[in-house]
Amino acid sequence: MNCYQRPHLIIMIFNLVCMAALFFLGLYCSVCTAKRKPRSRRRKPGSASATALRPRKAAWVRHRVLALKEQHGLSHRKLADLFNQLYFAKTGVSVGRTWGRELLIREAHIALHRQRELKHSVPARQPNNRMWGIDTTCVTDGEGIQHIVLGAIDHGSRLNLMLLHLKRFNQWTLLGSLFLAIGQHGRPSMIKTDNHPVFRGRLVKRVLRWSGVGLRHSRPARPWENGYTERLFGTFKHSLCGYLIADAAQLRVALPAFQFWYNVTRPHQHLGGQTPQQAWLGIDPWTTAPRASHKFSAWGARLRGMVLRH
Structure with missing residues (x-):
């Protein structure tokens, strides 16, 4: 019988030949792969990944x-x-x-x-009267007029040393107010200010140098370097919200009330619960009982507290 008369037989033979060829090809590839040595993936000493950090820095x-x-x-x-x-x-x-x-x-x-x-670190306690921070701020009254307020704070005790309204702010008024505060509280070793032209004036530098007081300025555009004074003015502005200052006369009356409230009645967190006056005088409120106490209120009850007399 002619094979061309049975095409299904031809197809079967062709499939068997193809399957045998594929089997021997796979066997040959597996033998060649087993004989080949694996490629080393060790990284060169000078190479480094683009995203991985190498522990080379201390x-x-x-x-x-x-x-x-x-x-x-x-x-x-x-x-x-x-x-x-x-x-x-x-x-x-x-x-x-x-x-x-x-x-x-x-x-x-x-x-x-x-x-x-x-943010939450507690700064190291400094000795009292070693460094003062001095700065100015402005208060706007009911008529829209801005008034200059000069403030100073002791870095060690956080005592508000002065809070004065100045009609003019120049080197003479700065030195006059500063020496009045020095006469009342003693001479500091250093004064820290920002980069206002008055604070960097030649007259101020010479007079303070002759008086034995050092002068240090914060770097430009870094108000946090004079942070004690900025914190004082932040508390002052927060207390001033909602309390209308009519004119300069009312401002001059309101400033001593705030200074008394800040120094005497307001405990400070980084002083261990002491008020600035207690820290300045060296009074330990936990071992010394107060002799008398009375309530304090000012600025329409916006400033309230308890005054303890030791």
């Missing part, structure tokens, strides 16, 4: 970079430049921009922890 470097980020809020480029300017000449350690960016991405939770630590 712990203090990472900690300091994160601290600079939280203090100044810089980008990773400026952060690397600032770190290198601060520490490269001294320690020989530098950081790159890519490394700084990867550090901020990888340790974002640590940066958040660091931010909370800096």
